[in-house]
Amino acid sequence: MRLLVRGTTQLVTCLGPAGPRAGEDARDIGVIEHGALLIDEGLISWVGSEEAIPRGLSPTQELNVEGRVVTPGLxxxxxxxxxxxxxxxxxxxxxxxxxxxxxxxxxxxxxxxxxxxxxxxxxxxxxxxxxxxxxxxxxxxxxxxxxxxxxxxxxxxxxxxxxxxxxxxxxxxxxxxxxxxxxxxxxxxxxxxxxxxxxxxxxxxxxxxxxxxxxxxxxxxxxxxxxxxxxxxxxxxxxxxxxxxxxxxxxxxxxxxxxxxxxxxxxxxxxxxxxxxxxxxxxxxxxxxxxxxxxxxxxxxxxxxxxxxxxxxxxxxxxxxxxxxxxxxxxxxxxxxxxxxxxxxxxxxxxxxxxxxxxxxxxVGLGEQTGQLELGFWGDLVAWDAQHYQELAYHFGVALANLVVKRGEVVYETAAQYPVSGNMITQK
Ligand SMILES: [Zn+2]
Incomplete structure (x- = not known):
């Protein structure tokens, strides 16, 4: 299974220096405007901008998040x-x-x-x-x-x-x-x-x-x-x-x-x-x-x-x-x-x-497995009903998560008022 995630407004990768972060380091969350990524057998194998998707990626599934922010799974x-x-x-x-x-x-x-x-x-x-x-x-x-x-x-x-x-x-x-x-x-x-x-x-x-x-x-x-x-x-x-x-x-x-x-x-x-x-x-x-x-x-x-x-x-x-x-x-x-x-x-x-x-x-001892959209990390991510990552703190008290992916599999999606995976995922 090779899942290509695309169609983001922002891909918040949280890539940065190794180890837990404080101060200015914690303010850099590695945003890629219109970012995309590939999850191969549950692990992230490519991250970049939508324009830079290599021809040879050959995904078996494609997930178009249709203008949403994507972050690592929380x-x-x-x-x-x-x-x-x-x-x-x-x-x-x-x-x-x-x-x-x-x-x-x-x-x-x-x-x-x-x-x-x-x-x-x-x-x-x-x-x-x-x-x-x-x-x-x-x-x-x-x-x-x-x-x-x-x-x-x-x-x-x-x-x-x-x-x-x-x-x-x-x-x-x-x-x-x-x-x-x-x-x-x-x-x-x-x-x-x-x-x-x-x-x-x-x-x-x-x-x-x-x-x-x-x-x-x-x-x-x-x-x-x-x-x-x-x-x-x-x-x-x-x-x-x-x-x-x-x-x-x-x-x-x-x-x-x-x-x-x-x-x-x-x-x-x-x-x-x-x-x-x-x-x-x-x-x-x-x-x-x-x-x-x-x-x-x-x-x-x-x-x-x-x-x-x-x-x-x-x-x-x-x-x-x-x-x-x-x-x-x-x-x-x-x-x-x-x-x-x-x-x-x-x-x-x-x-x-x-x-x-x-x-x-x-x-929780998982800093080398999750928390960042880093190569080799688990393919855990969330597509939010938000166009900018600042909305995640600004729009409070409601469930903004639209779709959740765990190790490359869609494990949660909101009800049909939003496009569901039947529409969002296409088999290649
Ligand atoms: Zn307690």
Whole structure:
């Protein structure tokens, strides 16, 4: 199969220097006006302008996107997309002014999701999660990370990660699994925290590692969740068992999580709303990526978004993610995060595009496979109902993805109000 994609207004290649990008490097997104490309057996084998299409390309299929912008498939590097049941009542209570403590006392919060997960069957969890992944696909997401974390026991954490693996067989996207055994301390464990940390380190983490279920280990390092000392112990034990590291850091308070991440050499530190400039410089010096999750701030009705402008200016690469979860950010719309990243975190439109492609791919270890329309990379791309790439952040809250290609195959297209592939693809 050799698929030629043509008819673009702009082909946003995101080609540029190797590695995640910050500052001016993140503003160069490699736009080719009226660009075209060829995907050969799932991998990109030619990129250039429409006028320069070589005669000898001999595609077997042609996809004419009829005046749309084409970008790489988006990567969502931070989601909690595997869960059972929803918590809309908590949203309604929060809107009415209930505090987190009150909601917890009413049986809400992460333990509510843990209960629903435990009580749901595998089939039901997979069906619900698959629907979310397909909504993400409709927003242009062709690869994403999914965390466990609603298990709170070894049995349920291992089950969650097995389900994430099973889910990856049922959807077009590539999935990166992350183990988040340290998401919350169950209420009944709060009286003896050290015993719960021992349990995570001595039993839960080795069980996950033994089955090779996760590429990353993440910890919710925050006031009210896990302390810096507890997080260090958990992350180090996972690192020794071969997992790469991530950390939820400095979201609600400046609690030392970003510094700990730098000390341990995490691949990413996520949230960072309350991280200081010195914390962010330490993360930069350790080679980390800062993942910002503006949907969570929106979902909590808060102000004080992560300092994306400062981050990229000091040379810390920024990625954007949805943080899709049933508590404070039930949202599959990654392009909306670009809008919020521009308006509230101070990114330019180009930096926001880099943050959901190149940098997001590096944030999940896929920087050499996807995130750019580079020769030899996966043939993952999105044709948007937009003529200029700036519209992707400007025209917000709607599904602008018109057609999504994963490894050279059309895996999503919008309803018939727009031309569908029957019209757009011609066999050669
Ligand atoms: Zn999260």
């Amino acid at each position: 990567v969502d590097p931070h989601t909690h997309a595997l869960f059972a049941g929803t918590r809309e009542k908590e949203f309604a209570r929060r809107v009415e002014g209930a505090t987190y403590e009150e909601i917890m006392a009413e049986g809400g919060g992460i333990s509510a999701s843990a209960r629903m997960l435990r009580d749901a069957g595998d089939k039901e969890i997979l069906a619900q999660s698959r629907a979310r992944l397909l909504r993400m696909l409709a927003h242009g997401v062709t690869s994403c990370e999914i965390k466990s974390g609603y298990g709170l026991t070894t049995e349920q954490e291992v089950r969650s990660l097995r389900l994430i693996d099973a889910l990856s067989e049922q959807i077009p996207q590539d999935i990166i699994p992350t183990y988040l055994g340290a998401h919350a301390i169950p209420p009944e464990r709060k009286k003896n925290r050290p015993a719960f940390i021992d349990y995570i380190v001595n039993e839960m983490t080795p069980a996950v590692a033994e089955e090779g279920l996760a590429e990353y280990c993440d910890v919710f390092c925050e006031e009210g969740a896990f302390t810096v000392e507890e997080s260090r112990r958990i992350l180090l034990s996972a690192q020794r068992l071969g997992m790469k590291l991530k950390i939820h850091a400095d979201e609600l308070a400046s609690s030392g999580g970003t510094r700990l991440g730098a000390e341990l050499g995490v691949e990413t530190a996520d949230h960072l709303l309350r991280a200081s400039k010195a914390d962010l410089e330490a993360l930069r010096d350790a080679g980390g990526i800062g993942v910002i999750l503006p949907g969570t701030c929106l979902g909590l009705g808060k102000t004080g978004y992560a300092p994306g402008k400062l981050m990229t200016e000091i040379g810390l690469p920024v990625a954007l993610a949805t943080d899709l979860n049933p508590g404070n950010c039930f949202c599959e719309n990654l392009p909306l995060m670009m809008t919020l990243g521009c308006l509230y975190a101070g990114l330019t439109v180009e930096q926001a595009i880099t943050a959901v492609t190149v940098n997001a791919a590096y944030a």
